[in-house]
Amino acid sequence: MALEQLSEVVQRCQALSENAYTTEDYDVFTVTGRTCIEEGNSLQLLSIVLDEKNQEIVRCMGWNLLPPLIQVLLKKEDKDLPHCLAILNHLIEVCRPKELLIGLLEQLEHDDPDTIAESIHLLLSPLQKVLLGLGIRKASSLGMALSSVLDQLCKLPVPGTKEQEEDDVFSLCRCCSEISAFIKPFVEEVVQNHSRGKSSEGGQMMGDLEKALPHKEDELRTELLKFCMQVLSRVLLGVQLRDQDTLPESPLRDFASSILLSLRSIGESLPGLVHRPLLRHRQIPGFLEEEVRYPKESLACAAHLLLCTICRLICFPPPVYSLRANLEHVHLLLSRTEESRIQKGLELYEKSLVRVEDCGLTVDLLEIKSFISVPQALVNVMTICPHQHLRSKGLKVFQMSIDKFNTEAKYKFFLLMLKISNHSGVEGYIIKNIKNQIDLALKVGGSNPWFEGLHLLPLLRSVLRLPDGPETDLLQYMDRIMESLNLLRYLVIRDKVTENQTGIWTEMYKIEDTFLKPLRVGINMSRAHYERELLITKEDKKSKAKESSISVSVGEEQLPNMTSDTHIQALHSALHTFDMIESVLVRIEELIEVKENA
Template sequence: MCFKHRTLGQGGVIGLHSGPHNQTDGILIRNVGWNLIGPIAKCMQSCAVGSEKERGCLQLLNALIESCNPKEILLGILEQIDEAAGDHISRIILPFLQPLQIVLLKLGNKKSYSVGLSLSTIHSRLSNLPVPYTAQQMQEDKYSLCQCCLALVQFAQPFIDIVSQSIDLSKEADTEEMRKELLTFCFSCLKYPLLNAPLNTLPEDEGDHPLRVFAKQIMGFLVSLGESLPRTFVQRGHSAPTNDTEGSISGNEVCSVESLACLSYLLFVQHIGIDSFPFVFGPSFLVKSNMGHVAVLLKRTEESLLSKGLDLLEHSLLRVDNGSLPEDVLEVLTANQVLQDLVKVMTLCPIEHLRKKSLATLQLVIDKFCVEGKYKLFRCLLKISSHAGVEGYIIHNIKNQIDAALKTNPQNKWFLGTRLTPLLLSALSLSEGAETDLLQMSDRIMASLNLLRYLVIKDDDNETGVWSELAKIEQDFLKPLHTGLNMSRAHYDAEIRSTHEKKRGSHSGKPLCTVTAGGNKLPDMTPEMQLQVLQSALFTFDLMESVLARVEELIEVKLKSAPEGKIGSS
């Protein structure tokens, strides 16, 4: 068919009229035909998907591809994709992928740059679409992101085949360059949309969900491109991407830390691509290597990423036997960051199930470490937590370890004897002495009192060194706690009297107390509400005082009843 005349038909449909072959027409089409791509794209946006009008537009586009310079058509198509926005992104990308693929295949051997430019342009536009999160959103696929992902896999497949078929042969420069472009695309897809994709919430009967299929295809592409998943995991697990040897990703522009974190998540949580990952590494090594990936995920605030980070840490630890994780895991640079972020999720995350999950994961971390690892972990957590509830939880775990040592392993050098002393003194102390906010620190203080009560009852032979350090414990913990309780009780008693006076001098129920937290004004409190808060505080002080009195009573009884020189000796 030759092109004699171009018109905009009814409804804006572009029409081509056939006529006798004319060489001038052919030259004109080759020179300016790419200018028609814009009107074609505009026409397609206004017609229904799969309509006769859309088919006519695609036929016209294919005719232009046959007649015009491929590079000009390529730029014309990419221009339309790059300008697409909002609801029109998928509406332009989906019908243009196959024509764009045809154009790229017509370019011959020197097409790696054009393939990379096409993939980056398409991915850049898709990155503006929200990733569906709930089951309903995934089913609706409002912005056709899932559909675009599957179409993008089909679009990239021929170029993957070109590289994979020559992967074992002497590589030409253009093939190797295309390999790098395709790797860049694959790792970009790991960052978006797969990093945010809720793969962990998909039910088992949705194994063929587009996002899961897309993840499997991308991991398969990496293997087909000759990317060694174990080498990538090992070389990138401890540090930022750098140039390295053949057969692995090269350069920061190819692979971000987020992409690597997603790769690790797909391998070890979803088990996607795990068949191409031979398990030549020990469980402890995998935990060390995954620490960096977990740190990347836990520092984010999005629910899907936090969930992935917790899942990755959990699945890494589940491969380790209880009590076998070596202490040198804590020497990994990112391990300290993971612990801090775990505490932040536990205490600050507004999503309840993630807070509960992080607490369970912390206990899993504790259970997996060897005895020395547990000891160093507890010391680390007491330094970095800055949260009374977490510190109380750690002190409770310290008590459990001491109990296990006393019952089953009297030779334990970490939770008995002089090695225990620094940890013990750290647990049995008040950070601000008598001026410590006892109400805010009540969880930690109660855990410390329970630990001391346990030691006084169980350790008659001074195996933990508690009796040797009793004078210091009294000086740094018991006496300041007595003073602090007296001061706090006096303060709250005065507040209660003041509130009663305000209540008698005002109308009942009228807000009289304004409270601010973090610079934000909270709802006003009535005198009745204020009294309830103050009474609750006094109840907490009563409880502390009761346990404190019991501990001091036990200490006195033990000191009086013990044979001379037995208690208190090292």
Template sequence: MEVNQLDDVIQRWRTTREKDLKAEDHELFLNIGRTCIAQGDSAQLLDFITEEKNQGIVRSMGSGLLGTLIKEVVRKERDPQHCDAVITHLIQICNADELLDILLKEIDDTDPDAVADTIILLMQHIQPVLSRLGDSKVPALGLALRSLQRQIAMLPVPYSRKQEQEDKLGLCRCCTALLTFVQPFVQEVKSHDAKGPETTGYEEGLRTVLLNFCMESLRGPLLEAQLEREADSTQNSPLRNFATEIMSILLVIQPLPKLLFYYPLKGREDSGITKQDQAHPTESRACLAYLLFVQLIAMEVFPAVFSPVFVLQCNMEYINILLSRKDESWILKGLDLYVKSLERVLDSSLPVQLLELRVFHSVSQVLLTIMIDCPIQHLRVKALVVFQLFIEKLNGEAKHKFFRCIMKTSQHAGVHSVILKNIKNQVEHSSKLEHSDGWFERTLLISLLKDTVSLPQGPETDLLHGMDRVMESLNLLRYLLIKERKHAAIWTDLCKIAESYIKTLRVCLSMSKSYYGTELKRLQEEKRIKAREFKETYGEKSMRPMMVKNEKLGGMSPEAQDKVLQCAIVTYDLMESLVVRIEEIIEERV
């Protein structure tokens, strides 16, 4: 378009009422503006936008340029100074509702490769638009926060402190910008609270929006973030700062005990629980509990009236949620929350009634699953530590019933060995007490031993696979027989249990030693005579497969097979030596 033609069009727009502008006028205006931006003539565009006599035109049609301007600034190919100034001017004079719709659309259409830069830029301009919306500000704030958090959730959470410091994809910058974005609205709530307890619909709506924002922030990114404070650092990480500020906002909005404890203890039909309370995901509350009881964020203002057992009981639901996920960060938080909740229970006083709650049983099963199946070693080790700590917090009756339950429900030899070791420790502990509760003495002890000291598959039990369980069973029997030599009331029953167990075990040992001894001789003979022939002609595939620990050895090298077989023979010798010692103790007493 020629310059004189453009001048004529602009002059016509200046004299036309807004409602008389046609779709063709809007399209032409946007084409002209976008051409200026594309050609780098943003300074010329700024002059036109800010010229006093053009304000009617800009107010009517200028908001349509926002998307192009924002993309140009984010692209960073040219100096964004003039484009920034144009955006700021449009935000000030264009229709606020139109501006909000356009800005929200820009959030949803964010380039995946420029999420952080786009989101941070948009937040700067959404805030002044919200301030112009009047009564519709609160629902608009809710829409904006949901859109922003939906995009931020697509950014990967830094796994290490180094990644967090580098912040290559901008998650930490986005979280910091979010806090700046919501602060004016948090201050509104504080200002109202300073005036008095009366509330209006606007104020209640603002609290609800901010509460939803905080709960969503707890679920993501904070549940996946590394939030531990570094011992050698005086400064908190950006994500820990974000967590601290989220907790600070929650303290302004709603008492923490209501969020943590009221919801899980009341039924969903309870009239005291609002629909809004039900909408907050349990994962968010779990992260809240973690920040409070593990990281101690806001712990200084948390009421001290709740008993440790009550806190543990309430936290069990959150612990179960965290441990049930496959994510390492979730499991770590669940284990840490379990430890801290248990440590608050100073004495071994958890009653059996508490243990029998469904959620306690569920968490125990999840812990066992982590101990047995988790591919990450340090999580397996930590789960075992937590499992042991839980056992130590049970009273005598609860321990007795828990041990019996685990031995019946779990088929894992390692888990059985942990329980058997705990039975021995508990017997030893009870003997040192002046007044024991009796759950690990005499008749009750014998009853427990009958259910725990056994070979699951009888004579066909895989001893190598169940080595841990067998060795702990033998150690327990040896300890008890020595300890109870002078107590005739329990000695006879102990001997019956020991003799029955040893009788079956000897059959297993005889079969296993014979099998593995034969295999070892065969392997050594083959290695000596035919090793070269097998290697050159048949390879390792010609070796006959054997089963050990439910795994085939046929795919192993001869050296590896030899090592496994030697280990099996040594293990059986150890078992047999313990069997002989137990038989000697029984004979000595007789």
């Protein structure tokens, strides 16, 4: 029935011009044509579509047959598969490109990963043909197509292991490879347009670093630039690319390389992308705002790829210059919560630091905001990141960053971090580094003015103090307090009263008043409080027939209820901590008395 109706409307329209087709003609052709495909009459439909007398009708109405055709092709099991494929190919050749574009993009929209991958595989080649058929006005249509394809690509799961990438279990690798092939002719067209423009202007060949773009904005180039930048931030930033030693053949790594090479081909300087933070506020021709043209996450991803993964694509500028530019990328990545972003931030920071000589960073660099904000972000990674391997990596990179400062810069950096870190463990780690620097200064031939004598005293005053005096929570600040005591013990043993290289003996009366005596009072107060709490808990336990449950809070955070035995154990642990602090304190007091009497 549908086939007969289709034949009737086609025969009737053969004698009409395009302008004479009615809305009813369109509706009948669409409904009956789709029904023919759904009922398995695709062979008969193919003969109608290929008939020379029907080409004008097919050109105007044929794109309406796309939905059922593509559904059959996606299933891959229909006996009419070859006929439907032939119909689709003919429609791509005959129908109007703009209508085909809309129809094809509608068929890209899926939510199931398997269907998404198959749709991309099936439709990219037809889309490419349609877009190439649009001529010089294809830019906006290409942008719309690339946006739709990218939206679908972002729905595919990312392979988390080497084996998943090798087996391409989510089809992301295949889709990425096909997208690289999809954009290739458009990139080549931009290159050709650019070459023709330069020839007509009689300009010189552009190099790879910081060369100007064509004066007239190329809209096709702009769409490709936006797409490549979106791929960097939305796809590649979340993918953990493996090096060649780990995975010799990696489609995802190849895809990343192709995106970067496409950017270079359309006139972007890859070193310029990496060092964009230092090149801001320069006049850029074109109609895009800088934040749209160069999104920060995209630049961070490009920097990580070029310095950590695909290093062969650029020549490295001076290490300190490169570090300054990368710090902004690092800060952005470390400030995120996703594991992949933090991992990339740590890798990029480490790679940037490795190229800098130890003690090669001067104190004036600490005037630059990023040289402080990045360590602060690193502190957050070390202290609150839920992933142990990232916390450990963060500590390693933190120490590496300290090693790159010269002695004056280290001194100022330690002072700043003691003020802003707000974490006892980090402050303790800084104090341990201070002790190491003092030790180096006191060795024969190791003299430096920043970690001995008058310069050292302000740093010691920042270290040898209790944040809240006698009221300081000794458990919360235990790491800082123990490292401060260890530093003081070292100074008392290492520095003779008669030599006083560090100035510690001149300052000792202040240290006793502002640190040792308040600490002694704090220990006594804390011990008395916890001993009373321990006695109450034990009495409560005895007075109840069954084990009670006790609510405990730390700061404003309510902890899970603990049993009486667990509470008693925690109180004993706290008392043991006070004993440990006191034992070191007593030893220091004894050493001071012996030294001063001698």
